[in-house]
Amino acid sequence: MNQMPTRRSATDLDWDRVRRWGIYAGLTMAFLSSIGMVESLDKRLIVDPILSLGFLALLWVPVAFGYAATYEEAKEGMAAPEKGERDLIGGLAAGLIGGLFFVAFIAIADAVDLRGVFPRIGPALIDLLTFGRGTAVGGLLWLMISGLLGMFGGLLHVLPVRVRRAVTNALTAVFLVALVEIAVVDIFESLRLTVISDWIYAKNGGVTIAGAIVVGALAALSSVRSEGDAVVRFRTRYATMEGDERKRFNLIAGAVGLVLAVVLPMVLGGLTNELLANVGLFLLMALGLNLVVGYAGLLDLGYVAFFAVGAYTTAILTSPLSPKWTPMLTLDFFSIEGWVVMVVVVAVAALSGLVVGTPVIRLRGDYLAIVTLGFGEIVRILFLSDWLAPAFGGAQGIRNIPAAVAGPAEINGTKPQTIFYLVVIFVGIAVYVAWRLYHSRIGRAWAALREDEDVAEAMGVETTKMKLLAFITGAILASFGGMIFAVKVGSVFPSSFKLIVSIIVLVIVIVGGMGSIPGVVVGSLVLIGILGGPTQPGLLAEFGEFKLLIYGALLVFMMLRRPEGLWPSVQRQRELHQEEILQDAWLKAEAAADSAGER
């Protein structure tokens, strides 16, 4: 069984692939430049003064595409592809081809005025892209940079695993440290340790060179010491924990989380708190949608409707400017009035879940998605309509929603800390509810429903009831999100409840991992925390206008490469890697048969 890998020459490459990925790289860089990404993001520095976010948006391309150009699949049962100087050559070639295309793009942009069609391609961009040294020198520089970075991408295949991990970890760490700049500065400021933050971060933003070197070195060192991927290790460890140990771990994790949730808002500044509150708000909705889509398998594209219903109900109950009904209740969590508000919000949400759910319950798959999409829009348009304006204020919406009250504390958007605390409490409730439901008879019924509706029904699962229950629970969680949103913003307008909200919440669930609670948490942190929500800025606030492009690209990438999400539920992982599992089982059986035969 010992196959000697045949020696391959340094040029024995899939040249077709190299050429293809090289062209892709060039086109991607040209595309990113022509939509103005490089220019707009150039103001945000990652490493001061050598690297801005704008250039990072270009420079990752040759690395990633150089890596892809020389990627060879390790096939089961075959000798592993032999790595060597060949990969460096392939990466270099792909980088050079990409660079060539990109330089051609710069030259054309310089020679022809394209501003009529591409308003972002102007002299400023050319100047930026050629480093202010003219097309000839700039072009040569780009060829060099692109080629070297492509070679670096190819090199990643050749490096021993440990070294590769050290390199990638160091780069990721520097990027992450630059990413969370505002939060870290906040924390160090409240701890009166500005000495440290001033040393790590430069005055005009970004990590200082010395800071980058230290951070990178620390990250590289820590990865060299550890074995394998920390997250994977943690997850395997967690999965193998027995009852008591797991309980203890959950308890400790919960306590740490609680302490963090209490302490963090105090040491963080307004901007970071605002950001975390947004993350929590979307997390709350994503947890709700996860019940509907991830657990029960009902694709709901109109989920924003319930968010809107929650927000409007709160507005009507509390605002003195509500056009028709003005009960002017105070959302005081320590008094009957506040509980009345919450009960009404829940009741209205449940009712709307029922109203939307009942007619669509017989529809499946695509049809369900299309109809719920319509319902979501109907709700927004109803709130916007002149017909219902006497009750909901039409396009003007409802303003002057007063702060919520908890004992002596006032909760409103001007004090993002308070909103953050409120969000944390509701997210806690939502996580608990989702977790309990998942492990209950209802969760099992949802799983069966998702797998095979007909058989589930034949086993006695009350399919209609269970589907409605999923819709209603999801609606209630979204309405809490809406309630907090109304209090936070202080006013509600129909334009806050566009289709894009539904889509972004769905993307969180998909990218995070359908049916997985930790996945949804990770999804919200990554998407809302880093990229930002539909109107809310994230850590990379500069992404603003490119947010949807990145959302889309991320979604496509995830669907192709990691359809189970960032942190999948055990069940989903099973579903999507069924074939591999089957193949493993088959191979194992073969091996067992072989060894039995040898004996």
Added chain:
Amino acid sequence: MSDRVPVLEFRNVHTHYGPVHILKDVSMQIFPGELVCLLGGNASGKTTTLKTILGMVVPSSGDVLVDGEVMTGRPTADVVMRGISMVPENRRLFKRMTVKENLEIGAYLRDDDDVEEDMEKVFDMFPRVKERLGQKAGTLSGGEQQMVAVGRALMSRPKLLLMDEPSMGLAPILVQQNFDIIEQINDAGMTVFMVEQNANMALSIADRGYVLQTGQIVLEDTAENLLANEDLRRAYLGQAD
């Protein structure tokens, strides 16, 4: 026989899908402990009959009785609760759920504490199922899947087990094994109602049989008589005269 209460009875049942008349005046009785088969070709209304029993399709006239009680129009969950359970055509396990989860869904409507005990009974009958408990149902072989499907149906503690085309999609040796299982369950006292195209196989283990043709019961007799029936032999047993 007539003094006993049938586990399942069809009284002049007519079923429509929209305007299309599927079951036409079907009357049947299945008594406790019997193994009855319903024979019929494609599109004869076999699956509709099962759906009607389970209340997934409501008859347009006539009644379905379980233990002498009219169940027409009652939801499926009620019918399952009364002790009727089905092994679907092609087994249709919840493929991505574990074997254990599949069995648990079978006991979905039960709220007593003996579920574990019944699971042990399933393991006694099919020791293989116990070995596969934590495995995804979709990774099992066809024969194992059949065992899980039967086990899942038994988990609801049924009085009457419905089998939808147990020979469908299985290799001949597995078909034989499958019919052995059915016979074994029936010998243990379970009433079985089996829908089959493979008349020869079905009649070899059944007590009685009904023959369904384009929605009508055209023949009804003991298994021996049906096996000897010339018309049936021509129609189903592939024997040219």
